[in-house]
Amino acid sequence: MMVTGSDLLAKRPFGSTRFEVPAIAIGCAPLGDMPSTFAYSVSEEDAFATIRTALASPFNYLDTAAWYGNGESERRIGVVLRELGGLPADAFLQTKIGSGPGENGKRNYSGETIKRRFNRSLDLLGVERFDMVFLHDPEHATNEAIFGSGGAIETLQDFQSQGLITHLGVAGGPIDMEIRYVETGIFDAVITHNRYTLLNRVADPLLTIASKRKLAVLNAAPYGSGILAKGPAAYPRYAYGQADESQLTRARQLEEIAGRYGVPLGAAALQFSLRDSRITATIVGMSRPERIAQTQALAEHHIPDAAWEELLAVPYDMTEPE
Numbered sequence: 029m030m031v032t033g034s035d036l037l038a039k040r041p042f043g044s045t046r047f048e049v050p051a052i053a054i055g056c057a058p059l060g061d062m063p064s065t066f067a068y069s070v071s072e073e074d075a076f077a078t079i080r081t082a083l084a085s086p087f088n089y090l091d092t093a094a095w096y097g098n099g100e101s102e103r104r105i106g107v108v109l110r111e112l113g114g115l116p117a118d119a120f121l122q123t124k125i126g127s128g129p130g131e132n133g134k135r136n137y138s139g140e141t142i143k144r145r146f147n148r149s150l151d152l153l154g155v156e157r158f159d160m161v162f163l164h165d166p167e168h169a170t171n172e173a174i175f176g177s178g179g180a181i182e183t184l185q186d187f188q189s190q191g192l193i194t195h196l197g198v199a200g201g202p203i204d205m206e207i208r209y210v211e212t213g214i215f216d217a218v219i220t221h222n223r224y225t226l227l228n229r230v231a232d233p234l235l236t237i238a239s240k241r242k243l244a245v246l247n248a249a250p251y252g253s254g255i256l257a258k259g260p261a262a263y264p265r266y267a268y269g270q271a272d273e274s275q276l277t278r279a280r281q282l283e284e285i286a287g288r289y290g291v292p293l294g295a296a297a298l299q300f301s302l303r304d305s306r307i308t309a310t311i312v313g314m315s316r317p318e319r320i321a322q323t324q325a326l327a328e329h330h331i332p333d334a335a336w337e338e339l340l341a342v343p344y345d346m347t348e349p350e
């Protein structure tokens with residue numbers, strides 16, 4: 029089913045929970061200042077201004093993680109939340125807890141690490157509890173570390189039973205793994221990223237399975253980390269690495285088609301996600317305050333059916349991004 033017209037930006041039920049959320053969440057990974065991931069730096073001032081503008085906008089839904097800039101994204105959000113006297117009543121905040129740096133460059137998902145990270149997130153953000161916490165990128169962990177006694181899940185569920193977390197979700201990469209996690213029945217929400225865009229749709233079965241099970245389904249990185257917003261000439265990267273020749277060719281093709289109809293490439297990329305009724309919210313990364321109004325304009329830009337027909341005829345990957 030497709031969401032159309034003014035419904036594209038209407039609030040949507042957050043899976044089977046009591047919450048409703050904006051159709052667009054602000055992805056705060058770039059705000060953690062991670063030049064090795066995004067290939068540019070983000071100043072504190074830009075981050076503060078982006079968070080302030082987001083919280084005063086219809087997109088007052090923030091997605092962050094303990095991992096982003098090793099706490100820097102959460103710290104910057106926390107500075108603004110303190111300035112505002114706490115999270116505004118109608119805003120929604122979610123974070124993700126996963127590994128800490130381990131020995132020998134390996135990530136560490138032990139219960140102790142999860143506890144430390146969770147408490148650090150509460151401190152940095154200056155909140156007492158969370159409505160939504162995601163287990164972050166479990167593809168980097170062993171099954172035992174996640175599901176074993178005293179492991180990541182048990183630790184997060186302990187926080188849940190203490191009332192410090194309302195709902196648990198899973199956020200990660202490989203779609204087979206995400207489906208396995210969704211099918212455990214433990215989670216109320218799932219985040220997929222860079223896998224349901226104009227260039228890659230390997231997440232398609234996950235969206236169907238998770239939405240049928242009434243989880244909240246969050247599609248992150250609709251621009252493939254930037255190429256589908258800034259264009260392949262300005263930002264020739266997909267999913268945090270150099271885009272390959274095929275991705276670049278198809279991104280140029282998409283840009284050319286959109287351009288012929290007077291449609292910004294970003295509008296097509298964003299609405300491709302927004303109009304899918306299986307998706308609860310689309311998480312868009314940004315690091316400047318003017319992006320909020322731009323995002324609204326991209327979401328509202330009229331895209332004729334003939335343009336969609338041509339855009340959707342461009343081949344897309346059904347394999348995991350590199």
Ligand SMILES: NC(=O)c1ccc[n+]([C@@H]2O[C@H](COP(=O)([O-])OP(=O)(O)OC[C@H]3O[C@@H](n4cnc5c(N)ncnc54)[C@H](OP(=O)(O)O)[C@@H]3O)[C@@H](O)[C@H]2O)c1
Nearest residue numbers: 055056057199221248249250251252253254257313314315
């Ligand atoms: N494992 C996980 O759970 C996971 C993984 C990936 C992502 N995520 C979440 O999803 C969010 C989105 O992913 P992402 O940030 O990697 O990728 P994205 O949303 O596909 O793209 C973000 C990039 O698009 C640019 N952009 C946004 N709006 C724009 C506009 N109107 N005009 C031009 N450029 C624009 C941003 O540039 P500027 O910085 O210049 O504004 C940024 O470089 C993340 O921030 C994170 O919160 C979660």
